[in-house]
Amino acid sequence: MEGSEMEQREGCGDSRAGRKRKGLATSVEERVRPEVRxxxxxxxxxxxWGYNGIEDYSSNVNPLGAPERLAEYIRDAAGDLINYPDDTASGLKGAIASRYDVPAGSIVVxxxxxxxxxxxxxxxxxxxxxxxxxxxxxxxxxxxxRLMGARMVDHPLREEDGFRVDVGSLINALDRETKAVYLCxxxxxxxxxxGRREVMExxxxxxxxxxxxxxxxxxxxxxxxxxxxxxxxEVESHDNMFLxxxxxxxxxxxxxxIGYGFGSKEVMRFMEAGRLSWNIGTLEQRVGARLMSEEQEHVRKAVRMLVDEKKRMHSELSRILPYRVPLPDSYFFFCPVHPLGVSSRQFRAAMLEERMLVRDCSSFGAPCDRYSRFCVKTPERNEAFLGAMRSAVEKLGTGR
Ligand SMILES: Cc1ncc(COP(=O)(O)O)c(C=O)c1O
Known part of the structure; x- marks a missing residue:
């Protein structure tokens, strides 16, 4: 999942919401911080949600689904909800620390x-x-x-370079006024x-x-x-890093x-200081610890399948589409759709008619409004997806 720009104002700041109400000297809107307004x-x-019988290819989760024993882990944890959660999340942090072989003190959940x-x-x-x-x-x-009032400076990734991050030019964008840079x-x-060498550079x-x-x-x-x-x-030895x-x-x-972050002891001191109390419930803490320590093979199995299926989907897509589809470095496709004569939004609509949901990338702004993002799943599901793609492309009248 992901993506959005400031192109759409949803529910805040419209004229009715801003109108003065009886009993207030100023409108609610006027009291709101400008960053939020x-x-x-x-x-x-x-x-x-709201779609029936649609296969979701728009989010990038493990195609094997959750581990079979997830319901059992949830049942085991469910009996202990009467007390507040452990605010230090020590059990969950311990399991994460063992999995990654790092000190528990370098983790925030x-x-x-x-x-x-x-x-x-x-x-x-x-x-x-x-x-x-x-x-x-x-x-x-x-x-x-933006909520914190940051001054955002975009660093556009070049379409001609396949949207690859050029670390040299990203470094050149940093100056003494820069507080932080993001990398996904x-x-x-x-x-x-x-690669790691470039990230660490x-x-x-x-x-x-x-x-x-x-x-x-x-x-x-x-x-x-x-x-x-x-x-x-690398985080323990770098005080300017949070992962x-x-x-x-x-x-x-x-x-x-359930998410987790790594930082040096000093970074963690302040992340922990600012963290919301009881931010992660007992259920999540218990279930997360079991998954971390008992279900790593489930993740490895998915990785093996994704490697094979990505290659197979890539070669099939190149047969279906009248142009070369870029081979992703990861396990989801970011595929141009403009040669089909459609926008990202129109392609999503065409695929929905085939009962497949793909990501409309227009919220990422131009030129992403000409690309579609979709994931890789199990062989049978991918077969159905490719069939849907073939049919959608034929209907658009631009297939091979
Ligand atoms: C790149 C990336 N980071 C972080 C997240 C947040 O995921 P979660 O809060 O479920 O851990 C997402 C969710 O789509 C994502 O795509």
């Missing part, structure tokens, strides 16, 4: 990594601070920074990934300029290159909210 909710994929995306600017960004943001990227980062690896929605250079690096690896765990690319083991990961994609459970 002008804010639009980010938009995301995975919006399957949140209600989804989304909560940590919000927490980072709450802790580090003051009004007016400059934040450098690659474009396109996941919309929640900019949303959270692999990047959502474009699926491009850079950014971190080191940013450190020299006193700039914090926010690194999102939530989409890395389901990629075959995770071990080679992850920077989890997030999540249970959502790896264990296919967006409905339970």
């Amino acid at each position: 002008s804010m639009a909710r980010p938009r995301h994929g995975g919006d399957v 949140g209600a989804g990594s989304a909560e940590l995306i919000r927490l980072f600017p709450e802790v580090f960004i003051s009004p007016g601070d400059k934040v450098v943001m690659p474009k396109p990227t996941f919309s929640e980062y900019g949303f959270a920074c 690896n692999p990047n959502n929605p474009v699926g491009r990934m850079i 950014l971190v080191e250079e940013a450190g020299r300029r006193d700039v914090m690096v926010f690194l999102d690896e939530t989409l890395l765990e389901l990629s075959e290159r995770d071990q080679d690319v992850t920077c989890v083991h 997030i990961r999540s249970f959502t994609k790896s264990f296919a459970m967006p409905g339970l909210r």
Whole structure:
């Protein structure tokens, strides 16, 4: 899921809401912080509610679904909801620490990594601070920074380079006024990934300029290159780095909210200081700890399947579409649709007629409004998806 810009004002700031009410000297709108007044909710994929019998190819979760024993883990944890949750989340942090072989003190947990995306600017960004943001990227980062009054500077990724992050030019965009730079690896929605050496070059250079690096690896765990690319083991020695990961994609459970972040002891001191009390419930803590320690094979199995299916889908797509589809570095496609004579939104509508949901990328702004994002699932489901794609392309009258 992901993506949005300020193009749509949803529910806030319209003239009726701004009208003065009896008993108030000023309208509610006038009392709201300016950062919130002008804010639009980010938009995301995975919006399957309200659709019946539609296959969701718009979100990038583990195609094997949640582990079979998830219901058992939930049942076991459900008997213990009468007390407040452990505010230190020690059991969950312990399980994460063993899985990654890092100290528990370098971990913070949140209600989804989304909560940590919000927490980072709450802790580090003051009004007016400059934040450098690659474009396109996941919309929640900019949303959270703008809420804190950050001065956002877009760093456009070039379509000609396949939207790959050029670390050299990203470094050049950092100056003494910059407080933080964001990097999503692999990047959502474009699926491009850079290696650890390049990420660490950014971190080191940013450190020299006193700039914090926010690194999102939530989409890395389901990629075959995770071990080679992850920077989890770099955070302890870099005080200008904060890295997030999540249970959502790896264990296919967006409905339970569990994310986690890594930072040096000093970074964690302040992330913990700013964190919401009882931010993660007993159910999530218990279930998360069991998943982390008992279900790693479930994730590895999905990675093996995704490697094979991505290749197969890529070659099939190149047969269906009258042009070459870029091979993603990750496990989801960011596929041009303009050669079919349609926009991202129109392509989504065409696929919905075939009972498949793909991501309309127009919320990421131009030129993403000419691309569609869709994931890779199990062989049988992919077969159905490819059939739907063939049919949609034929109806659009532009197939091979
Ligand atoms: C790149 C990226 N980061 C973070 C998130 C937030 O996920 P969660 O809060 O479920 O961990 C998402 C969700 O779509 C995402 O795509």
